[in-house]
Amino acid sequence: GESVGLHLPTLSVQEGDNSIINCAYSNSASDYFIWYKQESGKGPQFIIDIRSNMDKRQGQRVTVLLNKTVKHLSLQIAATQPGDSAVYFCAETPGNDMRFGAGTRLTVKP
Amino acid sequence: DTEVTQTPKHLVMGMTNKKSLKCEQHMGHRAMYWYKQKAKKPPELMFVYSYEKLSINESVPSRFSPECPNSSLLNLHLHALQPEDSALYLCASSLGQGARSTEAFFGQGTRLTVV
Secondary structure: EOOOOOOOEEEEEEEEOOOOEEEEEEOOOOEEEEEEEEEOOOOOOEEEEOOOOOOEEEEOOOEEEEEEEEEEEEEEOOOOOOOOOOOEEEEHHHHHHOOOOOEEEEEEEE | OEEEEEEOEEEEOOOEEEEEEEEEOOOOOEEEEEEEEEEOOOEEEEEEOOOOOOEEEOOOOOEEEEEEEEEEEEEEEEEEEHHOOOOOEEEEOOOOOOOOOOOOOOOOOOOEEEE
């Protein structure tokens, strides 16, 4: 399933499926982008980042794609697990001015 | 040590009280942040300190007063708050050296309730 981020703040997927979470950012001057995961009652936890001179970066089970032309960022999670259930935020930053997008709640069904 | 430690974890205060939130990191980070997060909303930037100097103030009401006594500590002094100020207050830090942005590490937050 695919989330349109700001317009569809929830995403429900079956365990084992791939998840795609989208985010539109606003500042053309942003040169660094981060995806954070936030579980209930906890602070945001770093997942993966990407700089503006790249369009793709892969981590363990996660991939971030950046399209600067349309100011769009996506997070792909492979083989989604119940432990991936959380709210996911993208953040953009020029320098130390880090701002968060609206977030998407991911629910993984067993 | 990759931790940002916030105290207290929970705080209930009256509208006439004065209290302080504390944040500490020992990662050598030179940028420190305060964010406010309401339920089901993203964190909203309040203040940024860079090398112990206030570099960003997002037009936050004066009843919130930040302080950075040294490179490891960040405080948020609270006075005459309103019930709508009830929220999760998050502290974060990042390397903050030079123009190259790096990821911010977050504390677990202080859950503040104003009664």
